[in-house]
Amino acid sequence: MNKTNDVPERTQRLNEYSQYLARKGDLNGSVLIAEQDQILMSQGFGQANMEHHVPCTPKTKFRIGSITKSFTAVAILLLQEKGLLHVQHPVATYLPTYPHGDRITLHHLLTHTSGIPCFTNLDDYNNTLKSPSKLEDTIARFRELPLEFEPGTQFNYSNSGYVLLSYLIEQRSGVDIATFIQQSILEPLEMMDTGYDDARSILSHRASGYEMSGGVTFHAEYIDMSIPSGAGGMYSTTEDVYKWDQALRKGQVLSPDSWSRMTTPYLEDYGYGICVMPDQINGLVDTVMGHAGEINGFLSDYRHYVQADLTVIILSNLTSTSPAELSKQWTKIVLGEELDTYHIPDAIS
Incomplete structure (x- = not known):
């Protein structure tokens, strides 16, 4: 299939394929796909509430899991722009008693290179899900644990780092993180x-x-949503995530220097609360920026192809869905790459 500039045709193909996925049970949630600031599809599939047969729509609010990390990273950078902290400063600058705080910088926390163990991987994590937890109490679960490696030398995805960043945001801003994110x-x-x-x-x-x-x-x-905090505690809609994507890329949120810091790929192609990685489309290398999310009952995937200027967002409330794989297939449809045979329904073959 060759790419066509016929937007209605591509929208029809996207809808037909998505309906096919929904009938198979492979898609339950809301999807937004936009190219060059033009929305090709914004639609819900399946049920937002299965007991009451409430359909998903573009207005359905889903927990977005680790897409929250992009908001936390931006909050840190906004505080840096105000002179209230600096990402290259050690944690001890702001929390003098934090163990190894003289060796761990905010940059390490943002890029998952701090060496702090991830508290959601601890053996007792599932026993703590249902009880509210103040940030100080969540931090207490991992603060005395030994580092897994020397800060800055390795990458190991750690929700602990973003919980600690949440606490720093509150300490430096003087308000709780939800209020800071809301107002700023x-x-x-x-x-x-x-x-x-x-x-x-x-x-x-x-x-x-x-x-x-x-x-x-x-x-x-x-899960009590006080636990994930800045690591994964937010909800949103596909339409609002698209607003977020556009605002970041168009310089409406951060200074050029801050945006450059955020989107620089460090170890394992991870920036500040966002992944920045190469991908291939139609044999050409593109740069993809975005993040995936997962939290009890919810999965999400948000990605922007820089050279193609294509954004794909899926928020799902069924964990048997595979958002990253579906995002790749929708991208192929938009940009004219052939789908794998087993992904093609008769309606669009």
Whole structure:
């Protein structure tokens, strides 16, 4: 298939393929695909609440998991722009009693190179999910653990680093992280359908999270959303994530220097709260910026192809979905690369 500039045709193909995925049970959530600032598809598939048969729509709010890290990183950079901290300073500059704080910088926390063990990988993590946890209490779960390696020498994805960054944001800004993000980012960008989640609050258009095992779908295990904080505690919609993508790339949030720091690929192609990696489309190398997310009952994938100027966002409330794989297939449809045979339904072959 050759790429065509016929937007309706490509939109039809995207819709047909997505409907096919939904019928198979491989897609449950909301999807937004845009090229060169033109939205090709923004649609919901499947159920936001399966018990009440509430369909997913572009307005459905999903927990976005680790896409939250991009907001946390931006908050740190905004505080740096205000002179309230610096990413190259050691943690001990702001938290003098933190173990190994003289060797760990904020840059290490942002890039997962601190050596601090990830608390969500600890043996007792599943026993702590249901109880509210202050940031200080969550940090206490890992602060005395030995480092896994010398800071800056290796990459090991660690939610602990972003929880510690959340605490630093609160200490340096004087307000809780949810308030800082709301006032400094969400309100200026008019991202009215994004925020920090709290299961006790009534939130319109909130999706329920589901898992699947042995062909049976069931409610995901409860997690108190105070635990993930700046590592994964936010909710959003596909439309708001698209606003976020555009605002970052168009310089509406950060200074050019801060954006450059954020999007520099360090170890393992990880920047500040965002991945920056090479990919191949139609035999040409492109740069992809984005992040995936996973939290009880929810999966997400957000990616922007820089040279193609293509953004693909999927937020799902069913963990049997494969967002990264689906994003690749939608990208192939938009840019004219042939789908693998087993991905092609009869309707669009």
